[in-house]
Amino acid sequence: MQTPTLAEAAASPSAASAPSSHSGRPGPGPAPDLAAAGEDRFVPERGSRASMGRWLTAVVLTAVAVAILASAVLIETFARAHAERRAVQSLRQVGMDFRDALDRGMAQQFKEVRVLAQLDTFRGGSPADMRRALDQIQIGFDHFAWLGVTDTQGKVLAAAGGLLDGVNVSQRPWFQGAQRGPFVGDVHAAVLLERLLPRQSDPWRFVDFALPLMDNNGQPRGVFGAHLSWSWARQIKSELIDSTMASHQADALILARDGSVILGPANMEGKKMALPDDPSSALRRQMVEGNEYFAVTVPTQGYGSYPGLGWTVMVRQPVSIALEDYYRLRRQIFYTALILLALAVPLCWWQARRLAQPLKQLSRAIARRQHLTDEALPQVGGYREAAVLSHALTELARRQAQQEASLAQLHASLEERVRSRTLALEDAMQRQEASERRLRTIADNLPVLISYIDAEQRLRFLNATFRTWLGTEPEAAIGKTLLETIGPVLYEQRLPALKGALAGVRQRFETRSESNGVMRDLLTEYVPDLRADGTVAGVYTLSTDVTAFKQVERELDQLSRVDPLTGLPNRRQFDQRLSEALARARRSGNMLALMFMDLDHFKQVNDTLGHAAGDVVLQTFAARVRAAVRETDVLCRLAGDEFVLIVENLKTPTEAGALAQKLLGAVEAPLEVMGADVHLSTSIGVACTTADSESDVAFLARADDALYAAKASGRGCWHMAPPAAAASTETPWG
DSSP: OOOOHHHHHHHHHHHSOOOOOOOOOOOOOOOHHHHHHHHHHHHOTTTSSSSSSHHHHHHHHHHHHHHHHHHHHHHHHHHHHHHHHHHHOOOOOOOOHHHHHHHHHHHHHHHHHHHHHHHHHHHHHHHHHHHHHHHHHHHHHEEEEEEEEOTTTTTEEEEGGGGTTBBTTTTSSHHHHSSSEEEEEEEESSSSTTTTSSSSSSSSSSEEEEEEETTSSSOOEEEEEEEEEEEHHHHHHIIIHHHHHTTTTOOEEEETSSSSSEETTTTTTTBBBBOOSSSSOOOOEETTEEEEEEEEEEEEEOBTTTTOOOOEEEEEEEEETTTTTHHHHHHHHHHHHHHHHHHOOOOOOOOHHHHHHHHHHHHHHHHHSOOOSSOOOOEEEEOOHHHHHHHHHHHHHHHHHHHHHHHHHHHHHHHHHHHHHHHHHHHHHHHHHHHHHHHHHHHHSSEEEEEEETSSSSEEEEEHHHHHHHSHHHHHHHHSSSHHHHHHHHHHHHHHHHHHHHOOOOEEEEEEEEEEEEEEEEEEEEEEEOOOTTTTEEEEEEEEHHHHHHHHHHHHHHHBBBBTTTTBBBBHHHHHHHHHHHHHHHHHOOOOEEEEEEEEEEEHHHHHHHHHHHEEEEEHHHHHHHHHHHHTTTTEEEEHHHHHHEEESSSHHHHHHHHHHHHHHHHHSSSTTTTEEEOOOOOEEEEEOSSSSSOOHHHHHHHHHHHHHHHHHSSSEEOOOOOOOOOOOOOOOO
């Protein structure tokens, strides 16, 4: 039986209700004929000619298809991600197990070598004893292809099996590395031992261990070296993971620091492979000879005292093997989706016809009416929404006129309100922008650094002074933390004050630091920005450059402590230096000497040659005395031609006397000033003390008294003041 089309099904009720020409009954009247004629004359626009049933069928079928396909895609995506995650986890676990076994094994070999190097035989035994010990050790440690001991010059004193006895290995990296401490060398081919060791299927390759040897007196004895056969690593790989790898058609490789394969399939050893920037990344894909692989890399980490050699373990598996279960599931999902979509087609078509039938009845009734305000529409069956629609259409016409008038009035009112609010907002924004420009101009032209730091210590405002002081545009620093902007040195200077300000306490402090190549003294204030609830939102900062003021202070302090003519410490600095020297003498117990000097007949120089010549004489005298004493001795000018010398760390007064005699000779060298020969000589009063109880005033007074005694003795000599405890006893003087 042929299934009718949607158009035929829609036309069947009209055909059934049409009067039969053979029934003999009267027709239904002219109204149905007019309606039918109206329907026949109406032709929908292009794009709207399909019936609602067809549209519903198409929409529902499309929705079902989209839902099935979306579910299939989601399941497929999840399944693939799950399969990749399982593959990565499996490969990573194998890689980590292999990595851990490799690190622990290397650490164990390194530990064995360290223990062997501590044996007394190698620290003080003869070469024959060392040879016997090495032969016995190699029996129990057959994974070491070579064991040997060298002297400090690199000559092999003894080796297991006599291999390389007497050979100089000073140029080998393991010997040179052991000169700086325990050494572990990366995998390398045999250089000297390739022809001496038994032949094997693979070339000999070693990992070098070397430790410096010390004799029983702690003196360098030589180097203990061991070459670990790299077949040891292949054995670990075979015992630990090869069986697992074979069942999954996967393989494991060990890559050196430069990416070269040092352990893996024979056709790949020695080749270089690209290492990822982050060796611990989750997954990599590789194409090898047209086959795609999943590859997981695990960097070695070392273990215990073994530092590691930067190796990377790579475990890889063909993608087709790793995702085999996923590919099987994808095929099942595809076939299931096709079956569900085929079942949905007839079901959607039937449901669409059932939903469209009441709407068709309602549309025919509306087509027969002239106005929506006519009598109520007939009730249609099927579902509640159709009856509600007919009632709503009747009420629509009545309310439409009222709503249109109301909407017109409301529209006019809203337009006026929007216009006035827009003008007010634009005016407010203009005023705010002008105010911000004025404030920014003021802040940028102030000779201070103004900024705002929020509670996370990020800069939110900076004036133009920031560019001048730090050489960085303020816009580039906005949003960065204070530490990122000014660096750790300047940040540590300000951190205590910043913490205090963020705690709500106003801070004021001075700092001296260098930025942008300029050293500045800054006076800074941190003002907390307090919220209404008392918490701190941030900190306002104001930094003023007070470098000029501080420089003046330092220069004034320097002028107050230094004699401007001679550059020597003046009386003020002398008092401080003498007190400090006495304190040091009390602590050390050494003797301290004080020499009070003045120039003999200095007044005659001023009177005959003038004060300018006197200044030259004073400068020359100061220079000669400073040249004759130690750098640690302090020469000060008290006033006029009076000088004082502080001499520390003496053992006996005799040393002070010898220095005084030396100064007499140094000062008496000929001097020509302004074309005239001037004979310089000085009188020196010497006082010595251990500073046990004597004050600095009493000490200086004794030296002054000794100076007067020297002058009384005829000038041009020195005199030793009696000790403070025996003022009546005098020592010989020059």
